[in-house]
Amino acid sequence: MSMLSFRLKGPLTGRVDASPLLPHRLAAMDLTEIAALPLRLGRGRIAVGDLFDLSGSPGDTVELEGDERLDFVGAGLSGGTIRVAGPVGHRAGTGMSGGSLVVEGSAGLAAGAAMRGGVLTIAGDAGNELGGALPGERAGMTGGRILVRGSCGDRVGERMRRGLIAVGGDAGAYAALHMNAGSLLIGGRPGAATGHGMRNGTVLFRGEIDALPGFADCGLNQLPFLSLLDNHLSELDWVPPSCRGLTGRARRWLGDRGFGGRGELLSCL
Amino acid sequence: MxxxxxxxxxxxxxxxxxxxxxxxxxxxxxxxxxxxxxxxxxxxxxxxxxxxxxxxxxxxxxxxxxxxxxxxxxxxxxxxxxxxxxxxxxxxxxxxxxxxxxxxxxxxxxxxxxxxxxxxxxxxxxxxxxxxxxxxxxxxxxxxxxxxxxxxxxxxxxxxPAVGGGNLLILADARMAALEAAEAAADAMRAVPNVVLPFPGGVVRSGSKVGAKYKGMPASTNDAYCPTLRGLPRSRLPAEVESVLEIVIDGLTAADVAAATTAGLKCLIERGRGSGVWGVTAGNYGGKLGRHHFHLHELLP
Amino acid sequence: MSDAYTLLRGGRVCDPTGATDGGDLRDLYLKDGRIAATPPEDARIGEVVDLDGRIVMAGAIDIHSHIGGGKVNLARLLLPEEHREHGSAPDGLRRSGSGLFTPSSFVTGYRYAEMGYTAAFEPAMLPSNARHTHLELADVPIIDKGCYAVLGNDDFLLERLAAGATQSEVNDYVAWMLHATQAVGVKVVNPGGISAFKFNQRRLDLDEAHPHYGITPRRILTTLATALSDLRVPHPLHIHCNNLGIPGNESVTRDTIAALDGLPAHLTHLQFHSYGTEGDRRFSSAAAEIAESVNRNPNISVDVGQIIFGQTITASADIMSQFRNSGLASPRKWVCTDIECDGGCGLVPFRYRDKAFVNALQWAIGLELFLLIEDPWRVYLTTDHPNGGPFTSYPHLIRLLMDRSFRNEQLARINPDVAAHSRLGSIDREYTLEEIAIMTRAGPARVLGLRDRGHLRAGAVADVVVYDDLPDREAMFAAPALVFKNGRLVARNGELTATGWGDTIVVRPEFDPAIERRLKPWFEDHQTVRLGNFRIADGEILDHGRGGLSIVPTLTASDSCF
The missing domain is CATH 3.30.70.520 (Alpha-Beta Plaits)
Known part of the structure; x- marks a missing residue:
């Protein structure tokens, strides 16, 4: 297994579109070709070699030194692994369809938006619109897995249709906004207006919440499904520990009935 | 043998x-x-x-x-x-x-x-x-x-894909001896993974042959193994056999059926002639109907 | 202002208004943004461009193209994937933009200019949406633009007609609207039908009474056509007939022509209104009958609304037909909406498939209309952008009209039943370059009353397009060698070289301002803005020099009305 490393030469002077740095795109190039690749920097362009020191050899793994102005890291990733030492900017892993993106720091806005497959792991916090939808789209995330050790911002899982998001810390407001299906696990506290406009899907967390009026309180229930899900989580790497053990009896709210929805908020005892 | x-x-x-x-x-x-x-x-x-x-x-x-x-x-x-x-x-x-x-x-x-x-x-x-x-x-x-x-x-x-219809016929001196032998063999065979014995308790007494003298009967009693008919020329039973029981085996693969057959044979042979079992045989239709043939002599423990 | 002339030397000028002497080479002089008469010997000639016998035409004019306003914006919102997939980055010249069949405003201007188009007309400006439309068109660079105000389903008019308003009251109302909305014409969409839709009617024939107001589409049509004729507005009533897209609608279309009884009118996207009900599938071409009706009625001009195979979005004020077609949406999402009960708006994305019988026959019907309507002065090249296809497909369409063998090749590729159901394969006609110049320049200019556009005589706006005479007409018209807008070179070989701002073209007929006494309370009782705020001031369009206003003179007694 060969690995290609990118070390930043110095502080970034603007936002960089790092989406071309995908393992499968780089695998067929040699280091000089990669160094000559243009990246968008602000309104202009800059060659990869002017931004990064390259080492290693192209293969199925890319290692990046992170920066919070490095946008679109792993956007469109379809296979292989990208490991980022440090934070990333916005839209990390947008539209990913496979492979693995590991961010060892925090992520900016819309990480994993419109994701279709693969695994996005964030060791720090994630910004707003984690696993959300691209502007104007009816469907958000349609597959894959997002695991965040820290907390996330507002509108996590917006218009989600399939897949799993597990957030170890707290979630911001409007989690699962207009969710269509899929599962969102919150290890910490869910924020305000969780599940607004939800049509279907599951939001799972611990402890009581003040559910929106569109949700019908269906009381406590013992759901074998929760054990099944927890069993599945036990087989995965990187699952935030606070998202484990969400089994046993859970209070179930059904909604958002204001939108004809029958999604569920499950708060485990 | x-x-x-x-x-x-x-x-x-x-x-x-x-x-x-x-x-x-x-x-x-x-x-x-x-x-x-x-x-x-x-x-x-x-x-x-x-x-x-x-x-x-x-x-x-x-x-x-x-x-x-x-x-x-x-x-x-x-x-x-x-x-x-x-x-x-x-x-x-x-x-x-x-x-x-x-x-x-x-x-x-x-x-x-x-x-x-x-x-x-x-x-x-x-x-x-x-x-x-x-x-x-x-x-x-x-x-x-x-x-x-x-x-x-x-x-x-x-x-x-699976294999169904593996079987053993247990020929015994007496009804109780046949039943006890069948029970013991069935228990041993059930321990083999990927197989089930579909009949009650794993055992069937109404072994059948293909066809009948009556129209519309696809199968009828396996008269060659019915002890009450053992004086007739068609009987395959020796005089001392008074009761016959069959164990039918369905398994996911031929190897599973073979393993269950072996387990059954092992159990019966270990229990020995003293258990009242006279012999073991198997049912077939002349080999034309089913693709899988489980030869007892090849499956001995 | 420079006192120097620009000389375009030795072009084959193709100007069907008579300024041409056929295939002979001619020099064109441009000065101060206009075509100049041959200057005196001692005049200072600045730049000289050798045309080496290339073909020279006036800038092309698109008489009907949905390029701005509420519904175009909604169309863009409805298809974010189109804009994500077709982005264009900014460069030293261009602003960024996106879109293919609903291009963003800047991209619209660039693409038109690169194709040799120097004016385009937004045909469906709802009066209540006029300010938005003009603001958006203010962001369309280079080309001139104008708008038709949509009337005929607005409750004020319907209520006044039902109350027995006189023709002169309607005339004043129409003129007031033209002024207030800074329009150059009036379009009527499915007369009465859009309003009837809101009263749960799902189709409305020409002589069917409106379920609430009790007036018929015929009455609305003739009243509005008469108003424009009385007001001497050059562009006659721009009519989107009733029952768009319904098999058998050709009878409504022919009845509409008959109802006009000699009044001038423009029937738009005629292809969608030329359907019969013959054959096994109860869907057939009535292009021949409609073309004959147009041929016999010199008061009628048309544009075709040709369909082009591929993905597009249909955008129309005709909420009745758009709601009916919403089930055909591909991808499966659509919008029907309304503002201020002024008209309607429906957006249904659609993919025209060449193997689908209905789509393939629509394609053939459009071409039949082009080829069977004899007078190129009365039939104009449109795809009803984006309804039939994007305006960027015009060069392809021109090749279909000019190149019979290419046309028949395409016919052989589409659903095979169409060749049997259509006479297209047997039509030999090929448009000549001169006829193309008429239908894309001189014709639209004449029917819009643009006296200084669409031709290359002295005094005309120096919108000049130079083409290489390529045998592949699609390549030729897609990337003109040179495009001048107001005398400035803006594109070379289909690539933008300079940008700028065009004029907004308006018409200002005279009227009796007393109509405001009736309108003022109407606005106060029923609209969300007051009359004074509704009216768009010139300054809003001039915007400190970013846009210009060009006022089309009303017709005088000496003008030949066709």
Whole structure:
């Protein structure tokens, strides 16, 4: 297994579109070709070699030194692994369809938006619109897995249709906004207006919440499904520990009935 | 051949290609999983009139099941995928959905689309729109509201190729001796994975031959092995044999059926002539109907 | 202002208004943004461009193209994937933009200019949406633009007609609207039908009474056509007939022509209104009958609304037909909406498939209309952008009209039943370059009353397009060698070289301002803005020099009305 490393030469002077740095795109190039690749920097362009020191050899793994102005890291990733030492900017892993993106720091806005497959792991916090939808789209995330050790911002899982998001810390407001299906696990506290406009899907967390009026309180229930899900989580790497053990009896709210929805908020005892 | 005083006839059991699937049923307690499993695999001794042949393969500890509860694994065998699908659908709906606290999962790896056996895929309509589907680890599950909570059921299972109709015939001096020998052999054979013995207690007394003197009877009593007829020329029984019992084996592969046959032979031979067993033989139809032949002499322990 | 002339030397000028002497080479002088008469010997000639016998035409004019306003914006919102997939980055010249069949405003201007188009007309400006439309068109660079105000389903007019308003009251109202909305014409969409839709009517024939107001589409049509004729507005009533897209609608279309009884009118996207009900599938071409009706009625001009195979979005004020077609949406999402009960708006994305019988026959019907209507002065090249296809497909369409063998090749590729149901394969006509110049320049200019556009005589706006005479007409018209807008070179070989701002073209007929006494309370009682705020001031369009206003003179007695 060969690995290609990118070390930043110095502080970034603007936002960089790092989406071309995908393992499968780089695998067929040699280091000089990669160094000559243009990246968008602000309104202009800059060659990869002017931004990064390259080492290693192209293969199925890319290692990046992170920066919070490095946008679109792993956007469109379809296979292989990208490991980022440090934070990333916005839209990390947008539209990913496979492979693995590991961010060892925090992520900016819309990480994993419109994701279709693969695994996005964030060791720090994630910004707003984690696993959300691209502007104007009816469907958000349609597959894959997002695991965040820290907390996330507002509108996590917006218009989600399939897949799993597990957030170890707290979630911001409007989690699962207009969710269509899929599962969102919150290890910490869910924020305000969780599940607004939800049509279907599951939001799972611990402890009581003040559910929106569109949700019908269906009381406590013992759901074998929760054990099944927890069993599945036990087989995965990187699952935030606070998202484990969400089994046993859970209070179930059904909604958002204001939108004809029958999604569920499950708060485990 | 005489082993430990027991005649092992140089013949073979003739078995057929079938389609099979495995379901895993869990419940709050093993007893309730067993209730569901017993009901779902009941009236499933022979494809001749039951539609399928099935049985409880084994009991499962909580660590072995997808939802961490005790369970049983069930095997269903039928002549083809579509009839198997129908049988699973009705048995699932009437015997497992109905049983308190159960959940039901596929027990075979994901297969091709043409091998699909619908489970929750059909049963979900019982939820009348209140059912919910979840995709976990690439497999889809349905959650159907029922009066004691929720029935969790995987969307589908898949049929796999299987072998049905392996058998052993136990020839004994007396009825009780035959019964005790059959019980012991059946217990030994059930310990083999991937097989079930579909008849009551794993044992069948009404062994049959193909055809009958009466029109419309596809099979009739295996008169050559009926002790009350042993004076007649067609009888294959020696004078000292007073009772014959058969054990029918359905397994996922020929090797599984062979392993079960060997386990049965081993048990009978170890028990020896002193147990009242005179000999062991096997049923076949001249080798023209079934692709799989299990020669007793080749399967000796 | 420079006192120097720009000389375009030795072009084959193709100007069907008579300034041409056929295939002979001619020099063109440009000065101060206009075509100049041949200057005196001692005049200072600045730049000289050798045309080496290339073909020279006036800038092309698109008479009907949905390029701005509420529904175009909604169309863009409805298809974010189109804009994500077709982005264009900014460069030293261009602003960024996106879109293919609903291009963003800047991209619209660039693409038109690169194709040799120097004016385009937004045909469906709802009066209540006029400010938005003009603001958006202010962001369309280079080309001139104008708008038709949509009337005929507005409750004020319907209520006044039902109350027995006189023709002169309607005339004053129409003129007031033209002024207030800064429009150059009036379009009527499915007369009465859009309003009837809101009263749960799902189709409305020409003589069917409106379920609430009790007046018929015929009455609305003739009243509005008469108003424009009385007001001497050059562009006659721009009519989107009733029952768009319904098999058998050709009878409504022919009845509409008959109802006009000699009044000038422009029937738009005629292809969608030329359907019969013959054959096994109860869907057939009535192009021949419609073309004959147009040929016999010199008061009628048309544009075709040709369909082009591929993905597009249909955008129309005709909410009745758009709601009916919403089930055909591909991808499956659509919008029907309304503002201020002024008209309607429906957006249905659609993919025209060449293997689908209905789409393929629509394609053939459009071409039949082009080829069977004899007078190129009365039939104009449109795809009803984006309804039939994007305006960027015009060069392809021109090749279909000019190249019979290419046309028949395409016909052989589409659904085979169409060749049997259509006479297209047997039509030999090929448009000549001169006829193309008429239908894309001189014709639209004449029917819009643009006296200084669409031709290359002295005094005309110096919108000049130079083409290489390529045998592949699609390549030729897609990337003109040179495009001048107001005398400035803006594109070379289909690539933008300079940008700028065009004029907004308006018409200002005279009227009796007393109509405001009736309108003022109407606005106060029923609209969300007051009359004074509703009216768009010139300054809003001039915007400190970013846009210009060009006022089309009303017709005088000496003008020949066709």
């Amino acid at each position: 005489l082993l430990n005083g027991i005649h092992i006839e140089n013949t073979y059991a003739e078995a057929f290609d079938m389609k099979a699937t495995r379901l895993i049923v869990t419940a709050d307690t093993l007893a309730w999983a067993r209730h569901a499993g017993m009901a779902a695999t009941g009236f499933a001794t022979s494809v001749i009139a039951c539609g399928c042949e099935s049985g409880i393969e084994r009991e499962l500890a909580p660590e072995e099941t997808p939802d961490g509860r005790p369970g049983v694994s069930l095997l269903f065998f039928a002549t083809g995928r579509s009839v198997l699908g129908k049988q699973v659908e009705t048995r699932l709906g009437q015997c497992i959905l109905t049983c308190p606290g159960t959940a039901c999962f596929s027990g075979v790896p994901r297969g091709a689309k043409e091998d699909l056996i619908p489970m929750g895929r059909k049963l979900r309509y019982f939820g009348d729109g209140q059912q919910m589907s979840k995709l976990v680890g690439g497999r889809r599950y349905w959650r159907i509201p029922v009066m004691d909570g929720e029935f969790l059921c995987e969307e589908s299972s898949w049929s796999v």
